[in-house]
Amino acid sequence: METLWQDLRYGFRMLARNPGFTAVAVLTLALGIGANTAIFSVVNAVLLRPLPYEEPERLVMVWNELTKEGLPQLWFSEPELIDYRQRQQSFEGMAAFSGGGGNLTGRGEPLRVTAANVSANFFPLLRVDAFLGRTFTPEEDTPGNDRVIVLEHGFWQRRFGGDPAIIGETVSLSDNPNTVIGVMPSGFTFPDGTVDLWTPLAIDTADPNGRGSHYLRVLARLKSGVTFEQASADMHNIAKQMEQDYPDYYRPDRAWNTYLIPLHESEVGEVRSALLVLLGAVGFVLLIACTNVANLLLARAAVREKEVAIRAALGAGRLRIVRQLLTESVLLALLGGSGGLLLAMWGTDGLVLLSPAGLPRLNEIAVNEWVLGFTLLVSVIAGVLFGLVPALHASRPDLHNTLKEGGRSAAGAGHHRLRGLLVVSEVALTPPGVSSWRNCRPTRPTFRSVISRATTAIPLRATSGRWG
Amino acid sequence: MMNASAQPLIRLEGLTKVFYTDEVETHALAGIHLELRQGEYVAIAGPSGCGKSTLLSLLGLLDSPTEGGYWLNEKPVAELSLAERTRIRNQEIGFIFQNFNLIGDLSVFENVELPLTYRGMAAAERRERVGEALDKVGMGHRAKHLPSQLSGGQQQRVAVARALVGRPLILLADEPTGNLDSKNGEAVMELLRELHQDGATVCMVTHDTRYAKHAERAIHLFDGRIVEETKAGEAVEVG
Numbered sequence: 001m002e003t004l005w006q007d008l009r010y011g012f013r014m015l016a017r018n019p020g021f022t023a024v025a026v027l028t029l030a031l032g033i034g035a036n037t038a039i040f041s042v043v044n045a046v047l048l049r050p051l052p053y054e055e056p057e058r059l060v061m062v063w064n065e066l067t068k069e070g071l072p073q074l075w076f077s078e079p080e081l082i083d084y085r086q087r088q089q090s091f092e093g094m095a096a097f098s099g100g101g102g103n104l105t106g107r108g109e110p111l112r113v114t115a116a117n118v119s120a121n122f123f124p125l126l127r128v129d130a131f132l133g134r135t136f137t138p139e140e141d142t143p144g145n146d147r148v149i150v151l152e153h154g155f156w157q158r159r160f161g162g163d164p165a166i167i168g169e170t171v172s173l174s175d176n177p178n179t180v181i182g183v184m185p186s187g188f189t190f191p192d193g194t195v196d197l198w199t200p201l202a203i204d205t206a207d208p209n210g211r212g213s214h215y216l217r218v219l220a221r222l223k224s225g226v227t228f229e230q231a232s233a234d235m236h237n238i239a240k241q242m243e244q245d246y247p248d249y250y251r252p253d254r255a256w257n258t259y260l261i262p263l264h265e266s267e268v269g270e271v272r273s274a275l276l277v278l279l280g281a282v283g284f285v286l287l288i289a290c291t292n293v294a295n296l297l298l299a300r301a302a303v304r305e306k307e308v309a310i311r312a313a314l315g316a317g318r319l320r321i322v323r324q325l326l327t328e329s330v331l332l333a334l335l336g337g338s339g340g341l342l343l344a345m346w347g348t349d350g351l352v353l354l355s356p357a358g359l360p361r362l363n364e365i366a367v368n369e370w371v372l373g374f375t376l377l378v379s380v381i382a383g384v385l386f387g388l389v390p391a392l393h394a395s396r397p398d399l400h401n402t403l404k405e406g407g408r409s410a411a412g413a414g415h416h417r418l419r420g421l422l423v424v425s426e427v428a429l430t431p432p433g434v435s436s437w438r439n440c441r442p443t444r445p446t447f448r449s450v451i452s453r454a455t456t457a458i459p460l461r462a463t464s465g466r467w468g
Numbered sequence: 469m470m471n472a473s474a475q476p477l478i479r480l481e482g483l484t485k486v487f488y489t490d491e492v493e494t495h496a497l498a499g500i501h502l503e504l505r506q507g508e509y510v511a512i513a514g515p516s517g518c519g520k521s522t523l524l525s526l527l528g529l530l531d532s533p534t535e536g537g538y539w540l541n542e543k544p545v546a547e548l549s550l551a552e553r554t555r556i557r558n559q560e561i562g563f564i565f566q567n568f569n570l571i572g573d574l575s576v577f578e579n580v581e582l583p584l585t586y587r588g589m590a591a592a593e594r595r596e597r598v599g600e601a602l603d604k605v606g607m608g609h610r611a612k613h614l615p616s617q618l619s620g621g622q623q624q625r626v627a628v629a630r631a632l633v634g635r636p637l638i639l640l641a642d643e644p645t646g647n648l649d650s651k652n653g654e655a656v657m658e659l660l661r662e663l664h665q666d667g668a669t670v671c672m673v674t675h676d677t678r679y680a681k682h683a684e685r686a687i688h689l690f691d692g693r694i695v696e697e698t699k700a701g702e703a704v705e706v707g
């Protein structure tokens with residue numbers, strides 16, 4: 001412990017004595033670690049953190065497919081939703097939603113808004129309550145009673161200045177008067193960040209529209225005690241019943257089937273590999289940064305050869321010397337990591353601004369304790385990584401020659417050339433890094449762009465929507 | 469001082485060192501036989517390039533011989549592990565260099581403290597021992613200075629303090645006065661003589677015959693061989 005303290009003190013002194021070297025090394029590392037921290041904060045928010053709903057692992061999206069027709073992703077039609085709701089035994093409930101929108105007037109300029117039309121059990125299934133007012137009742141989810149809207153928090157702030165008196169006020173949505181009954185809590189933007197408000201889906205169960213009009217996405221919550229596999233089997237069985245009950249429609253040669261995708265997978269599945277590739281790319285950048293710093297250290301090791309030889313002559317074992325040099329490099333890496341953290345804090349803001357349309361969970365991206373832990377870990381690993389080779393190299397000095405009068409202190413020119421080369425390759429690597437961030441978009445279109453299609457009937461077509 | 473019945477502290481038999489550089493072989497030492505006893509003060513003298521520093525490096529375990537045997541305290545050095553060699557350099561040998569070899573980034577105190585630190589000695593005891601050693605060489609008042617803030621003679625006195633702070637079995641000094649003017653040189657020689665009188669075993673390299681006379685015994689090297697040994701001033705032919 002005391003040794004560590006001594007090594008730390010000496011490490012700080014060495015870094016302070018060589019401000020040029022320290023600045024270059026810390027900057028190099030800050031860039032490398034900062035890039036990793038920034039991307040990790042995205043990976044952490046998007047891929048690793050559970051969805052911000054209660055027991056999110058029990059939320060699933062329900063999909064249909066016509067395997068034999070090569071249609072792997074089909075939404076629900078109204079009659080199908082009614083049938084499945086009646087027959088299923090696995091879910092607390094099945095909520096349906098579709099894209100909507102229109103022109104909002106009242107209190108200011110008319111505005112084109114993006115809405116989600118949702119069934120009354122949509123919010124309860126997600127276990128999210130209104131921040132102000134309330135969400136929809138089952139009665140409001142019926143035709144003729146559905147002139148009510150719930151506002152997204154950010155939209156409420158932007159459009160209505162966060163005025164709580166908006167509750168109970170009537171605004172006009174595409175020329176129909178609607179009463180604002182609630183505001184959702186900040187950060188709740190399901191199905192995605194483009195939503196401005198929610199309106200009731202209000203299906204006419206007495207007179208549903210055509211079985212071929214697949215426009216509803218279905219979200220369900222597993223009952224407690226029911227596994228994903230059991231629920232999947234349940235859906236599969238219902239699909240088979242459908243073939244028997246409506247043979248004209250679900251002909252066996254079309255192979256109708258219903259299956260589940262965990263909500264988390266559905267939200268982030270498509271960007272996962274892109275994000276991981278990106279993380280790999282910035283990892284590679286850090287590796288190059290480490291190589292550069294290792295070369296700086298190697299060049300400096302020649303200068304420090306005498307000091308190390310003196311220590312060895314006085315009885316410092318090899319391990320002791322390696323440890324001292326490693327302490328210095330880890331210290332350097334931690335300084336770089338702190339710089340990287342600062343860069344990442346700005347960087348994530350930039351990433352969010354530059355982010356490809358439709359990247360899910362953007363609002364959850366933050367530099368939090370997980371990201372801090374990651375940065376710390378990466379810094380220590382980087383410090384050992386770039387410090388080990390120079391330390392091992394320096395720990396076996398030729399005592400006799402080094403300690404003689406005017407012992408040699410040659411820094412190979414080779415190092416410098418190699419270093420230059422590495423800097424060039426690092427710079428060359430950056431543009432792909434940026435473009436792969438831009439490529440981190442889901443292959444599906446965004447909510448906004450599918451509204452026009454989603455609001456019209458789509459006869460048995462494989463339309464893959466953003467809300468899969 | 470010399471005690472014929474006691475085992476020698478250091479025994480060299482046929483010690484040979486060859487340096488290989490670019491297909492050139494330099495025979496720096498060619499079959500050295502030598503015994504040093506506890507409490508002796510021995511000078512190694514000879515012209516430049518005759519192998520004095522090489523011999524001292526081998527004695528101080530800073531380098532290994534090409535051939536021949538070296539027994540330190542009856543233990544064959546060739547059989548020591550790397551860790552054992554390190555421990556012996558730390559505890560049993562005190563080295564003084566011509567160019568001082570102080571660490572520029574450490575204070576006088578920290579430089580002298582190093583051998584004790586590597587020994588794992590507790591901080592309080594280290595402080596006391598370093599204080600004693602610095603007082604002995606008359607540098608107690610400069611403990612917080614950096615080496616660059618000292619004169620050459622002062623730096624060498626600090627180096628002497630560093631060599632003796634661990635109470636080694638033997639002090640090895642390679643031209644300790646080589647970079648000093650005659651006044652400072654005398655002071656350092658006086659210091660070594662005092663240490664010897666207090667019981668230290670000293671082995672010093674010098675090509676200055678005046679300083680060689682300080683020693684009880686002088687060994688004269690030429691071309692890597694011992695050619696002459698003198699005792700307290702008078703010359704005695706060897707072999």
Ligand SMILES: Nc1ncnc2c1ncn2[C@@H]1O[C@H](COP(=O)(O)OP(=O)(O)OP(=O)(O)O)[C@@H](O)[C@H]1O
Pocket residue numbers: 401487488489494495496515516517518519520521522523675
């Ligand atoms: N690392 C080395 N590689 C090659 N030759 C060496 C090396 N070290 C010493 N020598 C050679 O060995 C011989 C003895 O060198 P050494 O340094 O021991 O001489 P010295 O007696 O100490 O001389 P000086 O009085 O000038 O210090 C010299 O010929 C020297 O050139």
Ligand SMILES: [Mg+2]
Pocket residue numbers: 520521522
């Ligand atoms: Mg010499």
